[in-house]
Amino acid sequence: MNIEEFRKRGYEVVDYIAKYYQELENFPTLSNVQPGYLSELLPSEAPSTPEDFDVIMKDFNDKIIPGITHWQSPNYFAYFPANSSFPSILGDMLSNMVNCIGFNWICSPACTELETIVMDWLAKMISLPERFLSASNGGGVIQGTASESVLVTLIAAREKKIRMHNSLNPDLLVPKFVAYCSDQTHSSVQKAAIILRIKMHVISSKNFSMDDSLLEETIKNDIKNGLVPIFVCSTIGTTSTGGIDKVEKIAGIAKKYKLWHHVDAAYAGSALVCPEFQYLLEGVENADSFSMNCHKWLLTNFDFSPLWIADRSQLIKALSINPAYLENNATSSGKVCVNERKGKVIDYRDWQIGLGRRFRSLKFWFVARCYGVSGLQTHIRKCIDLAKLFEHFINEDPLFEVAAERTFSLVCFRVKNLGDSEHKLLNDNINSCGVFLTHTVINNLYTLRLCVGSPWTEENHIHKVFEIIKQETKKIKKGQ
């Protein structure tokens, strides 16, 4: 494909995208294909010679689109949102144009420096304490997923604790390490502990918030039993219910017992662009790291998972490795300083698992400038208002009950006097009507979750989804 052919096909794909968003509302949100559908439609080997672009686009339209669950649909209320936006798509096209690999500063100075700049922008937008800014000893880095964020912070916490105990044999020490999360913490935190084979003690929650007295009691008990507490994760906006941990209390306990305190705001972090939510950051000034996902609710395409760290040297010491083929003047000048004092250059490869990295800051730079902070606030507030409207419908209708207090744009609800298996059937039936909701389990009961997050969702979609839920509930009730 030469440059002129690309221009022609590029316009066509832009038109296709425009048409997709025009028609998006009419697609069934949850794909209804059967497992294995695609292998029946596509050949089992790549073509030996080039195919025409029109044929490929036709296949995309006829064979791929039916197998898509439309996360951008105004009728998507499942899991958490995964916002796409036009400025983000355009910024990412330019990232693909450049396609630089930004592991070292010299690999593309703009790739590294724009990342530092937008991470500072974002930190200021959500009023993160100054110690997380790059001008301090901290700084932000874009990870692929919140799972990677928690994994690298757990590694940094482990290495920091090993250094604190430097006279001991780490092989004897590490098996004594223990980390803490709540029964509402995202599974990625437990997965990080599984990956590193670090014990994770799960603290029960009260009203969807970690029981901090129990946390302290458990820590004390663990120490008495010869364990070494190293890490605690608190959450602002849990996956199951949007629950909020008492960050300040947990920060106090973490400080007292010298634990690394990571704050996970993967979903709700986006809401912090609105000043009315920033009180939730109380205590974060004592945290060691903070993560959120702009690729969930802040109009930035996947993947874009910011992680801020209060003392970047902890991360760098834990994740640096310097083979000869990566040495260069800029890195040599920077290495010293990033570890010891304010640095000239950052090599983000030392802040993450992988070596290679995409120019991801571009898409958020486009988003932040095209929307402005005010535009991002409008988006968040609109979603929350729509969630409130849905909550209102649930509260006003005697058929239903809210199952957990709404905190942001997530409403957890149940049909009164309906069993688990009927709830499950109801969920399936609702999803076959063109909308998509998922569930969770609260107090051992199957509970429906409706999360508003798509920028395309308007009031009429909330009315519509509630009507569907009501209609399907009545059908099931009738069949009882």
Place this chain on the structure above:
Amino acid sequence: MNIEEFRKRGYEVVDYIAKYYQELENFPTLSNVQPGYLSELLPSEAPSTPEDFDVIMKDFNDKIIPGITHWQSPNYFAYFPANSSFPSILGDMLSNMVNCIGFNWICSPACTELETIVMDWLAKMISLPERFLSASNGGGVIQGTASESVLVTLIAAREKKIRMHNSLNPDLLVPKFVAYCSDQTHSSVQKAAIILRIKMHVISSKNFSMDDSLLEETIKNDIKNGLVPIFVCSTIGTTSTGGIDKVEKIAGIAKKYKLWHHVDAAYAGSALVCPEFQYLLEGVENADSFSMNCHKWLLTNFDFSPLWIADRSQLIKALSINPAYLENNATSSGKVCVNERKGKVIDYRDWQIGLGRRFRSLKFWFVARCYGVSGLQTHIRKCIDLAKLFEHFINEDPLFEVAAERTFSLVCFRVKNLGDSEHKLLNDNINSCGVFLTHTVINNLYTLRLCVGSPWTEENHIHKVFEIIKQETKKIKKGQ
């Protein structure tokens, strides 16, 4: 930005990309900005209100582009290539349009199924043994980077070995675990061991290939000393020189001592689309996993790092975690089978570190179909021919000497009778002439590396870069 505004801006960005590739050759390949340049050009806070798209594009052009090191330039010969291609860019635009998060099958059946299909296509293209295909007990998955591939395989190897020793306390067993790589293995393998705190014994290489007798001797010795060997990584196409390990010999040793054998072909794996290189796969039929990077040399934009595994259940057992909010009918039906027998659905979240994942198979699907296997072969062979031409120039000129046997498209060379610091200066001077080469260290000597990989590089660029190298060498020689 509404749909019509997006269409207009989309065309503009397509035009910008077309223009970039038209003019690419004229940019200095290595950016010459100074550290901190961008923070002087951009505000320290995000704008509070929306900015005009024209202003943002102008900033991109005037402020970002000068800070780009142009990995797509025909004059880029550094590190390894990071191919971009128009079909890949177009496919990724559609991925951004959909922006589905494919952690579970139901999250977008097409996202999961197309990944399985293209990973089978690719496996067949490079003649990977059948046990790595999805119809067997194996299968492929797209990781973000080769670092992640090696990390997840090392985790799977660790867990497999723990299960084999199931009567023991893992906390006492794991510290005895030891993995092996060579002094030419990529640093990501050592980084994975650092992350997991698993001992890594580095085996010396002979002629840039792991000394397999020494490997076996070390394993025997380690066992005698009470250690438990678990993993060995062999490489086809090392980063430093393009060296090739004797995969078959290492496979035999791995089998004998029950080690997980991972084959890393991050760079050279792409060359295996050409049948004339497939003899290098001898022994891979006994390997446990195999990885390569299409985002290096196979015309697919970052990130796209295929990993195949011979027994997928090993990976799934090591990385699964199943919270209530991710349960669904399809997953429940599939779980059993993926672990036990041929599965209905795959949930790729259990094959990787993170939970979220992009629809990455689309871009390779576009690449494979737009180029056909023959087009991919042409690309690889052209790069290798150009590298041969450069090697010829080096061999014919009495100023220079080849420092390691060329295997694929990478030529390592030195100026005869020139010290390390002069070589370093020479490298800097060459890079200030608009081209970009990096270096490595071979036998303790600073060695220049020239790797051909950009689809835009033609014979004239090889002539030009050699002329620059000669001219700058003569200048330095004169100054001696």
